[in-house]
Amino acid sequence: MENKTVYFETPDTKNLLHAGERFFSEDNIREAKICFEKIIASEPQNHEVLNNLGVIHFKQGELQQAIDYFHRALEIREDYLESLENLAVCLEQNKDFSEAAGIYNKILDLGNYTPETLVTVIKSYIYSGEFSHAKNFIERYISAYKDQENMKGLQDRLNSELHLILNSGKHPVEKVARFFIDEGKIAAARDLLIPALKQRPDDGELQDLKRLLTRKEKLLRLPVAVVSASDLLEKDPSRILRWGDHWFGKELTQALSEQGAVINSNSPKVLIYLHGIPINKIEDPTYNIIWIHSHPDMITPQSLDLYDCIFCLSPRFIQKIKNMGKDAEVLIGGTSKQTPPAVNEFSHNIVFVANGKQGKGRRIIHDLMSLGKHWVDLLEVWGEGWDGILPEKCIKGLYFDNRSLSSLYASSRVVLNDHHEDMLREGFMNPRILDVMASGGVVVSDSLPNAQDLFGEALLIYKSPEELDQILHRLFEEDSYREKIRKLGLKAVKQYSFRSAAEKIVEHIDRIDEDFLEKRAKNFYMRKVWAPVKGKLDTDRIRRLKIVTAEQCEGSTLDVGCANGDSTAIMKQHNTSLDLTGLELTDWGYQEAIKNHPEIKFIQGDAKHLPFPDLSFDTVVLDHIIEHFYEPAQPILEAKRVARKSVVIGIPIMHLNDPDHKIAWRIDDFKN
Structure with a gap:
């Protein structure tokens, strides 16, 4: 818990600060508090003194008052690191672990990516029951510090602590079930949710988790x-x-x-x-x-x-x-870059990572070169095609490892960016802009349409070499200005992460009509498997199968999944008393059936949703159909619904050489 004072121009304030500082160091908390409160009475927006008062209340064991003062300081300056750190410590002691984790996240966003901060975030998430966040941070932590000693042991301890809390029974079933869903442990999540929903069927959070579980199951079906x-x-x-x-x-x-x-x-x-x-x-x-x-x-x-x-x-x-x-x-995006845990600030000056267009160079580099040797001497370029364009000392390599770009961008005074002509004309942003900002760097780019709408002041745009020169001078001469742009970039880029893009894409996948997709797959299957062998099938074998099937049928009969109608016609030839209707899902099969067998009625439809009222047929046939379904109960129950007398099912035994077959049975499966 830190206490820090600053010196103001007002003599009274300066004296009070000196006195408060002295009293605090002497552990005379009462007099220090009086001094700081007098300053706040005249300067209520002094965030550093508000922080000092928060520290005093913390030392006095008054946690809530300390938390209130740190919040007041952060309302005045939201990125004040000392108040953020002090507030997080207070929240932890107050067992507000979820809020503490959120504060630690803000600290990370400010670039304080230390091992200690990351461990504290992980533990805060574990104790708050935000297990998925804890797991993600464990993975991020190990990734960031994998080269340091004892990382494996620490990873094991954190994972062990996570699973110990998970199985302790101390957290609500909702939090544990959510973690299992996030991890893809569908059966474990279902085992928790089913009894909980029976006890609390109207619980809103449980219903949300049920929907989340249903969505996860759909995502598993749609790789x-x-x-x-x-x-x-x-x-x-x-x-x-x-x-x-x-x-x-x-x-x-x-x-x-x-x-x-x-x-x-x-x-x-x-x-x-x-x-x-x-x-x-x-x-x-x-x-x-x-x-x-x-x-x-x-x-x-x-x-x-x-x-x-x-x-x-x-x-x-x-x-x-x-x-x-x-x-x-x-869909604007994306980047997954993060501010690296430690960088050698300004170990690079002006950086450009891109190829030189087959020896033609790039506009932004030509503009920089036109400004004179003093800027070119500070330039470092990685990419192909720069020989003969730039001095040899500027060319640092043919390629910079993408996995290390964050460190390069964060340690550069400025990163240059431009766009290919068609992308600039049509408003396609170079993702390099996002990578630089997310890494904690500062980027200067050519004039991109709608840039202000996307980034505000965070993206520095130039339209002429003279403007480029002015921007560079300011970035090199005014550290406070550069820091302001850097922080604006970190804030602006959050909405354009790959995570945000993935959320939108996954939401779209969740809305996919699986019946539509299944029909497309069946159409593909028919064109690939049936159409090429039309007229070359083993008709003797099919005839024997369909004759056996026809002998089990009577009256009005629905032949589900009749393909091109040939097998339905065989049934009609063998048992002319049958009033046959063929049903086929695929376009190819249905069109072939109505063209080649006009004497039989054919309908296009789905076996899982038969387009008929209950008890519409005496007999419903599912001949070599249910093996095409992961859940064969669906077409069987539909057949039962529309059949008045019987459902005839024919299945292959040990037969999975058909690309559309989902299930194979053995004789033993039917002995009981």
Whole structure:
């Protein structure tokens, strides 16, 4: 708990401060308090003296009064570090762990990224029951300090403390269930929620958790893959690390995972394409999302036809997309950079990390060079294509490791940024701006449309070499101005993190119509599996199967999942007394059936939601159908609903070579 005084110009104030400081050091708390209260009577906005009074109340064991004084100091200056630290300590002692954790987060945002602060944040979250936050901070902590000694032991102790509290029974079931949901432990969460909901069916928080659990279950059914242009174009695993969109995709993937999405690049149900080049075809029956964050001149109506959802980084470009007859949402982002735990401040002066456009250079570098040698001498550049443009001493390497960019940006006096011509014209912000701000650096950029709307004063814009010169002089000569811009950047960039972008994308995934997506998958399956072998099927085998099925049917009969109608026609040929109706979900199967078998009635519909009233048919047939469902009870219960007399079910045994089969049975499964 710190006490700090400052000296003001007013003689009375100065004398009172001297006296209060002396009394405090002599442990004469009563007289120190009188001195500080006299100052506040005349200067009620003196945040440092308010902090001193908070310290005095703390020493006197008056926690609530101390907390009130620290809050008053922070109302005057919200980033006053000493009051933040003192307030957090008081809140911990007052067992307000959740609020204490929030205060420690603010301290971290100010760059005080010390091991001690991080450990305290983690413990505050653990004791407040915010277990997911605690787990995330443990991971961040180890990532930040993995090279220090004893990190593994400390990580183990923190995790052990977390799980001990989790299983202690001291926290409400709601907090533990939320943690299990966040961790993807669906069965454990369900085991906690079901009995709790039986006891408290109207509890709002429990109902919220039930909805969250349902959403998590849906996300498990809809795994996601993120694909970028670098994934398609770059085959060299070492060179792909130089692609900005490789890291963009990697960091977005991590953020999606943290928001509950399941990442599966091999068999996704949702594809997120980070537009770098247009793609002509998407092979699999996925739900397709595009995030346009670069190369807007390559966007055409035809390229957008592949996608179910369009996100766009540029608010300005949205109107062009709408003019193409497409709907789109603005999604600005992203960055996952954080202020590094410790930096050697100003170990770099002017930094630029980008390629030199095949030896042509970049506008901002040419503008800097036009200002004279004194600025060029301070410049450090990482990237390809700078030979012959810049002095050799300025070129520091072909590539700067993306994982270390935060330290570079935070330790630079200023980072330069510019945009490719098409991105500047269409309002596409370079994500480098976000990375620099989130790292605690200061960025100067060419004139980006709508920059003020996005960042306010935090982004320094120049329109001419003369303006660039003025901005650089001020940043190098006025530390207080640079610090002001740095703090504005940290505040402005929060809303554009990958976490925020991932939240929006996951919300959209949660709204996907799974029946629509299943129908797309079935259509794909029919085109891929059935259409190529039309007329070449083992008709003898199918005929024998359908004859057996037909013999079990009577009267009006619904054949569910009839594909192209051939098998339904076999049933009709064998048992002409049947009044048959075929039902098929897929477009290809339905169109083939009505074209090739006009004598039979066919309807397009879903086996899980049969489009008929109760008791509509004497017999309902599910022949080689239920193995196509993860939850076969759904079509069986629907068949039972619309059948008056019987439901006939035919299933394959030990047969999973069909790409659409979800379940395989053994003979033993039916012995009981």
